[in-house]
Amino acid sequence: MTTLQDCRALDARDPLRPLRDLFVLPPEVIYLDGNSLGPLPRAAQERVARTVTEEWGHGLIRSWNSAGWYEMPRTLGDRIATLIGARAGECVATDSTSVNLFKVLSAACAIAKHERPDAKVILSERTNFPTDLYIAQTFCREHGMRLVLAESDALSERLDDQVAVLMLTHVNYRTGAMHDMRELTRRAHRAGALAIWDLCHSAGAVPIDLHAADADFAIGCGYKYLNGGPGAPAFLWVHPRHADRFEQPLSGWWSHAAPFEFTSGYRPAQGIARYLCGTQPILSMVALECGLDTLRAADRFGGMQALRAKSLALTDLFIALVEQRCAGHGLALVTPRDHAVRGSQVCLAREEGAYAIVQALIARGVIGDFRAPDILRFGFTPLHLGYEDVWNAVEHLCQVLGSGEWRGDEFNRRNAVT
Amino acid sequence: MTTLQDCRALDARDPLRPLRDLFVLPPEVIYLDGNSLGPLPRAAQERVARTVTEEWGHGLIRSWNSAGWYEMPRTLGDRIATLIGARAGECVATDSTSVNLFKVLSAACAIAKHERPDAKVILSERTNFPTDLYIAQTFCREHGMRLVLAESDALSERLDDQVAVLMLTHVNYRTGAMHDMRELTRRAHRAGALAIWDLCHSAGAVPIDLHAADADFAIGCGYKYLNGGPGAPAFLWVHPRHADRFEQPLSGWWSHAAPFEFTSGYRPAQGIARYLCGTQPILSMVALECGLDTLRAADRFGGMQALRAKSLALTDLFIALVEQRCAGHGLALVTPRDHAVRGSQVCLAREEGAYAIVQALIARGVIGDFRAPDILRFGFTPLHLGYEDVWNAVEHLCQVLGSGEWRGDEFNRRNAVT
Numbered sequence: 041m042t043t044l045q046d047c048r049a050l051d052a053r054d055p056l057r058p059l060r061d062l063f064v065l066p067p068e069v070i071y072l073d074g075n076s077l078g079p080l081p082r083a084a085q086e087r088v089a090r091t092v093t094e095e096w097g098h099g100l101i102r103s104w105n106s107a108g109w110y111e112m113p114r115t116l117g118d119r120i121a122t123l124i125g126a127r128a129g130e131c132v133a134t135d136s137t138s139v140n141l142f143k144v145l146s147a148a149c150a151i152a153k154h155e156r157p158d159a160k161v162i163l164s165e166r167t168n169f170p171t172d173l174y175i176a177q178t179f180c181r182e183h184g185m186r187l188v189l190a191e192s193d194a195l196s197e198r199l200d201d202q203v204a205v206l207m208l209t210h211v212n213y214r215t216g217a218m219h220d221m222r223e224l225t226r227r228a229h230r231a232g233a234l235a236i237w238d239l240c241h242s243a244g245a246v247p248i249d250l251h252a253a254d255a256d257f258a259i260g261c262g263y264k265y266l267n268g269g270p271g272a273p274a275f276l277w278v279h280p281r282h283a284d285r286f287e288q289p290l291s292g293w294w295s296h297a298a299p300f301e302f303t304s305g306y307r308p309a310q311g312i313a314r315y316l317c318g319t320q321p322i323l324s325m326v327a328l329e330c331g332l333d334t335l336r337a338a339d340r341f342g343g344m345q346a347l348r349a350k351s352l353a354l355t356d357l358f359i360a361l362v363e364q365r366c367a368g369h370g371l372a373l374v375t376p377r378d379h380a381v382r383g384s385q386v387c388l389a390r391e392e393g394a395y396a397i398v399q400a401l402i403a404r405g406v407i408g409d410f411r412a413p414d415i416l417r418f419g420f421t422p423l424h425l426g427y428e429d430v431w432n433a434v435e436h437l438c439q440v441l442g443s444g445e446w447r448g449d450e451f452n453r454r455n456a457v458t
Numbered sequence: 459m460t461t462l463q464d465c466r467a468l469d470a471r472d473p474l475r476p477l478r479d480l481f482v483l484p485p486e487v488i489y490l491d492g493n494s495l496g497p498l499p500r501a502a503q504e505r506v507a508r509t510v511t512e513e514w515g516h517g518l519i520r521s522w523n524s525a526g527w528y529e530m531p532r533t534l535g536d537r538i539a540t541l542i543g544a545r546a547g548e549c550v551a552t553d554s555t556s557v558n559l560f561k562v563l564s565a566a567c568a569i570a571k572h573e574r575p576d577a578k579v580i581l582s583e584r585t586n587f588p589t590d591l592y593i594a595q596t597f598c599r600e601h602g603m604r605l606v607l608a609e610s611d612a613l614s615e616r617l618d619d620q621v622a623v624l625m626l627t628h629v630n631y632r633t634g635a636m637h638d639m640r641e642l643t644r645r646a647h648r649a650g651a652l653a654i655w656d657l658c659h660s661a662g663a664v665p666i667d668l669h670a671a672d673a674d675f676a677i678g679c680g681y682k683y684l685n686g687g688p689g690a691p692a693f694l695w696v697h698p699r700h701a702d703r704f705e706q707p708l709s710g711w712w713s714h715a716a717p718f719e720f721t722s723g724y725r726p727a728q729g730i731a732r733y734l735c736g737t738q739p740i741l742s743m744v745a746l747e748c749g750l751d752t753l754r755a756a757d758r759f760g761g762m763q764a765l766r767a768k769s770l771a772l773t774d775l776f777i778a779l780v781e782q783r784c785a786g787h788g789l790a791l792v793t794p795r796d797h798a799v800r801g802s803q804v805c806l807a808r809e810e811g812a813y814a815i816v817q818a819l820i821a822r823g824v825i826g827d828f829r830a831p832d833i834l835r836f837g838f839t840p841l842h843l844g845y846e847d848v849w850n851a852v853e854h855l856c857q858v859l860g861s862g863e864w865r866g867d868e869f870n871r872r873n874a875v876t
Contacts, residue, residue: 064515073519080515085507088741092506096687097482097498100825101491109688136736138710139557166722171711171736174724178709189722214720263737269514270527270740291596292556293589302632302830304584304607306592318554318589319681322688323506324739407518412720 042360042431050357050427055341056350060424062334063267070433072408075241075385075419078267084330091326112325113273113294113316119332120266120275123344124239124258125249131277132312133328134294134320137240137261138171140276143288143315144257145179145207147278148234150286152204156232159204160185163233165192169213172238176207192217195224199231206233210248211241211383214411216375218246218383222253229254240264243275244335245351245384245421247344256282265384265421267331272324276315283311292317334423350422351384354430358386358418361434369441374415385419387411393446397437400446406436460778468775468845474759474768478842480752481685488851490826493659493803493837496685502748509744530743531691531712531734537750538684538693541762542657542676543667549695550730551746552712552738555658555679556589558694561706561733562675563597563625565696566652568704570622574650577622578603581651583610587631590656594625610635613642617649624651628666629659629801632829634793636664636801640671647672658682661693662753663769663802663839665762674700683802683839684753686746694733701729710735752841768840769802772848776804776836779852787859792833803837805829811864815855818864824854 051057064080065071071079095103104110116133124131134140145162152159162176166189173187180187190198192212199206206228211218225235234256242248244265250258256279262272287308293299294316297307308314338347359373374387390397391414398410408418418433440446469475482498483489489497513521522528534551542549552558563580570577580594584607591605598605608616610630617624624646629636643653652674660666662683668676674697680690705726711717712734715725726732756765777791792805808815809832816828826836836851858864 064511066516066518069518071518077514077519077522079518080510085510085515088510089503089507092498092503092687092745093482096495097503098484100484100487100489100497101495101827102820102825103688104495135553135557136710136738138712138736139553139708142708168722170714170717170720170722173722174709174711174714177724178705178707182707269510270521271737271743273739274736287596289596289600290557290560291592292554293592294556296588296592299588300830302588304586304588304591306595318556318692319689320554321691321739321742323741323745325689327510327741402520407520409519412718 041364042357044428044431047357047427047431054350054426056338056346056422057426059334059337059341060426062337063424065424068405070406070429072406072418072420072433074267074421075245075264076409077263077270078265078331078421079424081267081330081334083333084269084327087326087330088323091323109322112322112329113320114313116325116329116332117275117312119336120243121277123248123335124243124277125251126277130280130312131275132316133262133273133275133325134316135274137238137259137274138175139290140259140274141172141175141238142179143290144236144259144276144278145176145205146289147282147286148205148236148257149179149183149185151282152234156204159202159232161202162187162205162207163195163198163203164189164207165195165209165212166190167212167214168209169238169240172207172209196227199227199233201232203228203231203233205236207236209238209240211246213241214387214415214417216383216385216387218242218381220381221248221255225253225255241383241385247348250277255279262328262331266328267334268328269324269331272328272331273320278312278315283314288315290317294318338423347422351420352379352382354420354422354425354427355382355384355386357427357430358420358434361431362388362437365434365438366441384421385417387418388416389414390416396446397440400440401436404436404440406433459782460775462846462849465775465845465849472768472844474756474764474840475844477752477755477759478844480755481842483842486823488824488847489842490824490836490838490851492839492842493663493682494827495681495688496683496749496839497842499685499748499752501751502687502745505744505748506741509741527740530740530747531738532731534743534747534750535693535730537754538661539695541666541753542661542695543669544695545669548698548730549693550734551680551691551693551743552734553692555656555677555692556593557708558677558692559590559593559656560597561708562654562677562694562696563594563623564707565700565704566623566654566675567597567601567603569700570652574622577620577650579620580605580623580625581613581616581621582607582625583613583627583630584608585630585632586627587656587658590625590627614645617645617651619650621646621649621651623654625654627656627658629664631659632805632833632835634801634803634805636660636799638799639666639673643671643673659801659803665766668695673697680746680749684746685749687742687749690742690746690749691738696730696733701732706733708735712736756841765840769838770797770800772838772840772843772845773800773802773804775845775848776838776852779849780806780855783852783856784859802839803835805836806834807832808834814864815858818858819854822854822858824851
């Protein structure tokens with residue numbers, strides 16, 4: 041049996057503990073939703089204020105050069121590259137995940153069409169994040185292709201010679217289950233298909249090595265584990281073997297070989313800049329830079345490997361404490377126990393009241409989230425969470441379940457209108 | 459002959475003068491580049507800081523609802539609608555101009571293809587802003603269409619039955635010439651074509667009435683005359699007669715009828731929300747809100763009509779003073795003298811040294827910009843500029859031209875490397 045004292049002892053010897061001070065967190069909150077919106081890096085307050093007052097207010101238009109604004113999609117892309125096993129010059133921070141998926145899906149399908157014109161299938165997972173499926177559905181309708189959805193464990197057998205592109209999210213947003221990127225990419229390639237990886241729920245949370253996996257394209261989110269702030273720019277990576285092969289359809293001026301020549305003819309930039317489109321939101325971009333700084337700070341303490349070790353320890357502890365202390369309350373573990381296939385979140389299913397229980401927890405300051413129809417989802421960010429936080433979160437969960445307070449009118453009302 | 463005293467007298471009786479205090483402007487700067495990046499609204503400093511520290515830092519994920527983040531593309535879109543002759547629910551603030559152009563171009567061409575399958579031409583202006591042409595070129599290549607470019611005065615005669623879409627920028631970025639939106643839209647419709655208007659250089663600068671012009675689609679920029687900050691989200695308007703007719707290809711979850719049901723099947727939202735895609739950059743969005751507040755503040759002083767009157771007075775004055783005081787220095791007026799076809803900028807061409815002259819002016823604190831190959835471009839934002847500013851800007855221009863200081867090594871060097 042794990043005790044509160046055990047948790048405090050774990051915190052006392054946690055080498056990553058100093059990283060917590062990089063964030064501003066409300067004292068009354070246990071934040072288990074960094075997988076949806078990462079918390080505020082302390083440095084972002086000053087950095088964003090400086091960008092507003094000095095760079096925009098004083099520098100004005102000159103700051104596009106003098107403050108490095110123009111280079112930010114590439115400089116931040118290079119920073120993100122270090123977190124995902126990519127190299128400098130291969131990644132850009134830009135646009136939204138959905139827009140970036142459209143770009144790489146267009147590229148992957150165009151390359152596939154050229155090489156294997158009869159392969160007309162985009163294969164994905166039935167429980168992939170909806171926006172990925174929506175983008176792919178519309179793309180298929182417009183391009184005479186077909187989106188095939190399979191359960192997670194049936195993906196390999198569906199990888200036949202009809203498949204042009206395998207499009208998967210590395211860590212599932214609803215279950216926290218993590219795919220074996222290397223093995224699935226290998227099987228995709230063996231079938232002749234290209235592999236697109238959505239890293240929204242894994243970049244900054246688990247070690248990723250796109251080159252080792254020999255992936256073809258990747259996209260991901262800036263506002264989850266990268267702590268880039270609400271709606272932070274997303275990112276996009278293309279393997280260098282593909283970068284110059286295709287002109288993606290969102291061919292705005294930032295993707296031009298010489299954007300400031302203002303010529304009327306489109307001439308795509310070489311390399312990853314070709315995947316830019318229009319002008320990027322700089323205030324949100326500098327906040328993302330601060331988010332990336334919090335991950336870089338972890339390098340002194342063992343970097344992504346150390347973060348991963350702590351993430352697994354936190355999720356192991358949460359699972360153990362829920363089973364130890366909330367037994368008999370109808371909670372079912374959805375997230376895999378096996379470390380090799382677990383992301384940095386724990387999801388619990390409950391037939392009744394999942395939404396209301398999450399609301400009751402939030403009212404107590406334990407912020408997780410609900411995912412329809414029956415999932416209580418808890419994200420664990422090792423940069424700022426401690427073991428005692430996990431103890432306290434489970435304590436609140438026990439109390440909510442034991443008291444039945446989630447059955448109250450307030451929560452039912454909110455359940456009804458949301 | 460206009461004198462400095464005349465200019466001061468004009469400032470003294472300028473009813474819009476108090477609006478200048480809404481902005482933070484460096485005291486040593488005369489800012490004639492608000493058509494490229496609008497200056498900092500004073501209120502944005504506190505507003506962005508509050509969003510960072512309170513909404514993000516304290517509210518965390520809860521702020522998507524409690525701080526209204528989720529609604530911002532629509533609430534800001536409604537605010538922009540009031541500036542462009544559109545109605546609530548017809549406009550969204552989102553993504554970049556280039557991405558939004560791709561959406562509306564896809565919609566317009568799909569509608570045209572359905573109604574007039576033989577019309578395969580997108581007609582635009584040869585000197586349209588390059589990103590619009592780049593997006594259209596790639597779109598045409600992928601969709602079997604043809605981009606035809608005509609000079610401004612030849613557009614009407616090129617509007618034949620081959621034209622599916624007329625795609626124009628209302629005010630030309632290089633010349634400051636303004637199209638007659640109503641007349642060109644009428645001619646487009648008479649030819650059976652749809653009209654897309656890019657309002658980047660006119661929204662917030664000149665009165666626009668999209669409904670009176672019976673336009674079909676419009677897009678525009680948040681960071682120029684809307685003062686939304688570097689890379690602020692752009693906007694997109696669709697006439698209600700078209701809004702539900704087409705599912706645009708960037709069909710991300712924000713365009714879904716019920717995004718938080720997380721269903722795997724795409725079902726587009728009704729109305730303008732269908733033109734959203736992914737999660738938007740909130741820090742940049744709140745700065746845009748502050749920019750829109752500066753335009754709303756003008757309502758007390760006569761609104762867009764009063765701003766237009768002052769804009770024309772400022773550009774008239776600049777033209778007159780340049781001709782009066784810089785004669786013989788090889789400057790040629792590019793911008794039309796006719797008020798009916800002039801935007802809110804004045805462009806001067808000079809065969810030699812245009813880039814270096816602009817650099818010399820910037821070194822003196824007079825910030826305009828250079829547009830290749832030979833244009834000195836000066837934007838006039840009536841919200842903050844005064845008549846004495848115009849006098850002083852021309853005084854500096856005279857001195858730069860008279861002294862030949864732009865011929866110095868420094869400027870030649872910078873010219874060579876940029």
